[in-house]
Amino acid sequence: MNKGLKFTAIAACVAGALGVTATATAAPSHDKAVIGYLTQWEAWKGxxxxxxVKGEATHLNVDMDIYxxxxxSFFGVAKDGSxxxxxxxxxxxxxPGSVQEPGPLLHPDVYSSWDFHILWGxxxxxxxxxxxxxxxxxxxxKVQAQGFVKDGRGWKHAPTGITGQMPIxxxxxxxxxxxxxxxxxxGVQVMASIGGWSMSKHxxxxxxxxxxxxxxxxxxxxLIALGFHGIDIDWEYPGSGGMNFTGTDADYANFEQLMDDIRERIGPDRLLTAAFKAVPAALEGYDWARLQRSMDYFNMMTYDLNGGWSNVTGHNSPLYPYPEEEFEGLNLDTLKNWMVNVKGINPKQINFGAAFYGRGVQTTEAEAYLGAPTDKRNVNFSVDGPSVSAVDLTNWKVFEGQPNYNYLIKQPGWAHKWDANAEVPYAVKGKYFLSYDDPDSIRKKAEYIVNNDLGGxxxxxxxGDIQCEGxxxxxxxxxxxCTNLRSPLAEQIDQVFSANIIPNEAPVLALPGAQNVDSGAVISFTVSATDADGDALSFSAQGADVTDNGDGTATVTYKAPNTAxxxxxxxxxxxxxxxxxDSGSVTVNVKGSGDVVNxxxxxxxxxxxxxxxxxTAVIDLSATDAEGDSLTFTASSGELVQTGNSATVSVATVDSTxxxxxNVVVTVTDGVETVEATVVVNVEGNTPVDSNWDRNKVYNxxxxxxxxxxxxxxxxxxxxxxxxxxxxxEAFDDGSAKGWSADKVYNGGDVxxxxxxxxxxxxxxxxxxPGSAWGPWELQ
Structure with a gap:
């Protein structure tokens, strides 16, 4: 066991060490893979x-100079393989017996999903x-330029085959x-990650x-047509099974063949990776030599090694063995030795996991400690359903026992400790125990990866660790x-991986002075840039079109609005x-025509x-104006919230049978002319309540x-x-279809x-x- 800081030389490019090469240039200049999972659901959290704020956890708040x-994450697999x-x-x-029905690749409702907002901006x-x-x-x-065509009552994006419901x-x-x-x-690559814990059944x-x-x-x-640079498979887990399914020995060969088939489908120049259970016993069944030929990286989930299911408190993601561990060998160092020394796997294809969250459990002791007995009881999780678990819901209820680092670090009353054996921190508060990673432990894991010449x-x-300081x-x-984003855990990874790298110099942009143009006319001007490192440059602009001339210059074309x-x-x-x-701005003085036309x-x-x-009924409004005038919306009733040239009217209704x-009259005005429309709000009366259910009673x-x-x-x-x-x-079923209820949960196959x-x-x-062509219901 070597815990020293003997850094290996950093190579020029990781792709050359792998069996499959990738074409995109990574943003960081070191040779290590820094792979971050970006979920579609985190953006809902506030x-x-x-x-x-709600909406902070999107792609706009990720430091792409680090990753x-x-x-x-994630796309799921349905029962037909789609x-x-x-x-x-x-x-x-x-x-038991529950299945996943087929559904759209991207959620067709832009109001209830972040799919399009994250992927398309x-x-x-x-x-x-x-x-x-x-x-x-x-x-x-506009719609034709972006490849949208009419498809029934909805739309189809011709370049990708993606379909959806209105709006476009x-x-x-x-x-x-x-x-x-x-x-x-x-210069960052984006993978489509498929599966995950709750969508791997099929x-x-x-x-x-x-x-x-x-x-x-x-x-x-x-997915490739959508622009993804590769595929990441999160089958949890071949051989050992997962949520509501069991594994068999045949899974291993089928997984290997699936990797071969995906590689043939996407070609040699795109990335192919997969997440693996970080337990040697669950990895014995693979032909690792075969996998090394088809895949770029093996992403080892070296976290969730202890938690609410454990009988004694232990570390979520220990780097080394420690005396209190319940099961021997559940740590990064043991797994690395098994993969490299026993199985002969190329270390440059191995990526180890970093947990930007913690796991909290409650113990039977008045004062919790490492190795203390856990206190289990019946818990109903939002994803896993009913389970027996020692999860700490007293301190981490919103997270169901798995708080993000940026949240847990701010909570008072915890005594933070360090385990010198496992080289990770933990915290205690009365009978509660929390295992997590901090900047020191993340740094040690990054150093371990460098010292052992692993992939990343x-x-x-x-x-999990972002902090907005702006x-x-x-x-x-x-x-x-966020105008000033910090990622304290990710920054530790970058500092270690970039230790022997010559810093990159930013390019320097040169812009012309103010430009003059007549109303409605088009002008072009040239911008240029230099780069001390001789890197290839790319130009972009807001408010104009850009043509890269390929010689360190670009032509910017601007069309002036029609204005009086x-x-x-x-x-x-x-x-x-x-x-x-580097960025800057050019002032454009537009000479008005003098003709007042509205x-x-x-x-x-x-x-x-x-x-x-x-x-509450929600009415979505939008408007356009040929002159680009500022628009103002109003509504005869309800609460109106305007954002740019769109608005939402929320109309509260009275509970009634x-x-x-x-009738809600909505208007929009450009200050000169006003346009109105009437929106009919159809309010469906509620069925009189007939109930003996008691919210405070326990039912078995x-x-x-x-x-x-x-x-x-x-x-x-x-x-x-x-x-x-x-x-x-479970509702009583007399064999007849019942009337649809907005408050009822329906699963695939329900009528x-x-x-x-x-x-x-x-x-x-x-x-x-029911009734929407692109919704979850089909007419029988």
């Missing part, structure tokens, strides 16, 4: 989860496919870029069935970017060498919306209640979970009646009104 690979958005996972998949909504009328010409040109999610011109566009600008059957595997590979083609490190997950810039209603009065505009220009950048704005509003009585209609398996006129049976222990909204309750028609659920859903 201040209660340690973030400054050279980002894994967008892939689906992680937002469409069956939340009851932990139940700031969006401009087009609420109906434009026709051929003159006033629709601009919108039609256009990339906003000059807006914040999406994950893949931003990564391309930074991996074994897909990998064993040629028909299902071909369906899977067809969706791999779509994987981070779960990239937003303010936020809003891009639309969803995306927010003089304007002063700004064109922002940026140059990047793939790692660092065109009324164009308002886009739905004809009607539906809502249950007592709930009667159906009713509310088999207990029956009546709630909202429906008889339910408890499937396991429960308290406080309302029948019709939680999968713990419901709505407006006289019978619908069947395609996947898990709650609150989605």
């Amino acid at each position: 201040t209660d989860a340690g973030f400054s 050279n690979i980002l894994n967008f 892939l689906h958005s992680g937002d469409l996972r069956n939340k009851s998949i932990y139940q 700031e969006l401009e909504y087009i609420h109906e496919y434009p026709g051929n009328e003159p006033w629709q010409a601009e919108a039609l040109a 999610p256009l990339k906003k011109a000059g807006g914040a870029p999406g994950l893949i566009d931003l990564a391309n600008e930074k 991996f074994p059957e897909m990998a064993a069935d040629p028909v299902k595997k071909e369906r899977f590979l067809q969706d791999i083609d779509k 490190i994987i981070v779960w997950q990239v937003h 303010s936020f810039v809003n891009y639309g209603t969803k995306l927010k970017q 009065v003089d304007l002063t505009e700004t064109v922002s220009v940026k140059v990047s060498d793939g790692r660092k950048s 065109t009324a704005p164009v308002l886009t509003a739905p004809a009607s919306v539906s809502v249950k009585a007592g709930e 009667e159906n009713s209609v509310v 398996t088999g207990d029956k209640v009546v709630h909202n006129g429906v008889e339910y049976t408890a499937k396991w222990w429960t308290k406080g979970e309302e029948p019709g909204t939680s999968s713990v309750w 419901a009646i709505y407006e006289g028609n019978t619908y069947k659920a395609k996947w898990w859903t709650k609150g989605d009104v």
Whole structure:
């Protein structure tokens, strides 16, 4: 065991050491892989989860000077082998016999999912496919330029084959870029990560069935068409099984063949990686020589080695063995020795895990300590369902016992300690024990990777340590970017990996002086840049088009708006060498025509919306103006929130058993002309409550209640979970279809009646009104 700091020489490029080469240039200049998992669901979390604002945890707040690979997580595998958005996972998949129904690759609803906002960036909504009328010409040109075509009542993105429901999610011109566009600008690669703990159930059957595997590979083609630089497989786990499925020995060979098939499908120049269980006994069944030929990296999940399932307290991610460990060998050093010395695996293909979160448990002792007995009881997890666990929900309830580093480090009352054997920290507070990583332990793991000439490190997950020390810039209603972002754990990794690297010099941008142009006219001007390192440069601009001349210069083309009065505009220009950048702005003086011509704005509003009585109806509005005038929205009732040229009207309704209609008049004005529309809010009355369910009562398996006129049976222990909204309750089924309820959870295969028609659920859903062509319901 060598715990010293003897650094190995850092090579020029990791790709040359691997069997498969990658074409993209990584943002960091060292030779180590720094792979960060970026989840689609973290963006929903706000201040209660340690973030400054909701929407902070997106691609706009990731330091791409540190990470050279980002894994967008996760896409799931459905029962037919197809892939689906992680937002469409069956939340009851932990139940025996439960399956994942097929669903869209990207969630089609831009309001309830972050898929398009993260992958495509700031969006401009087009609420109906434009026709051929003159006033629709601009919108039609936009959707056609981005490859959208009409597809039934929805749209299809022709370049990728992705389909969706209205509105059309256009990339906003000059807006914040999406994950893949931003990564391309930074020289970072983005992987499509498939599976994860709760969406791996159908991996074994897909990998064993040629028909299902071909369906899977067809969706791999779509991911590559979307711009992903490679594929990451998170089958948890071949051979040993996972949530609601068992593994078999056949899984190992099927996994190896799947890797060969994916490699053939994506070609030799894209990355192929997979996450592996960090337990040697679970890894014996693989032909590692075969995997080394088809894959770039083996991402070892060297975390979650102890937690609420453990009988005694232990470390989440220990670097070395320690006397108190419950099971011998669950640490990074033992795994490395087994992989390299016993199995002969190329160390440059091995990446070890870094946990940017902790695991909390409660013990039976008045004062917790390392190795203390854990205190287990029945717990109902949001993902895993009912489990026996010692998880600490007293201190980390919002995180279900797994707090992010940026949250846990701020909590008072904990005594923080250091284990000199495992070389990781832990903390205690009364009977509670917390295992986590801090900057010192992350640094030691990075040094270990360098000392042992390993490939690099994987981070779960990239937003676990971010701290905004500045303010936020809003891009639309969803995306927010911090002006001064810190990543204290990730920064330790970068400092170690970059220790022997000559620092990169930022390019220097040269811009011309102010430009003059007439109203509606087009001008071009040249910008240039130099780079002390001789790196290749790329130019971009906001408010204008850029043509890179390939010789350190670029031509910027600007079209002036049609204006009667003089304007002063700004064109922002940026140059990047793939790692660092320089930016500036050019002032453009637009000479007005003197002709005062005004065109009324164009308002886009739905004809009607539906809502249950007592709930709030949401009306989404947008508008355009030919002159680019500032627009103002109003509404005759409800609360209106305007963001740029879009607005949302929230109309509260009164709880009632009667159906009713509310007419909301909405307007938009450019200060000269006003356009209005009437939106009909259809309010559906609630069924009179008929209930003997008690929120404060404990129900056990088999207990029956009546709630909202429906008889339910408890499937396991429960308290406080309302029948019709939680999968713990099973509704009595007399064989007939029931009326659809906005408050009820439906799983794939469930049927419901709505407006006289019978619908069947395609996947898990709650609150989605049947009838939408792209929704979760299909007409029977």
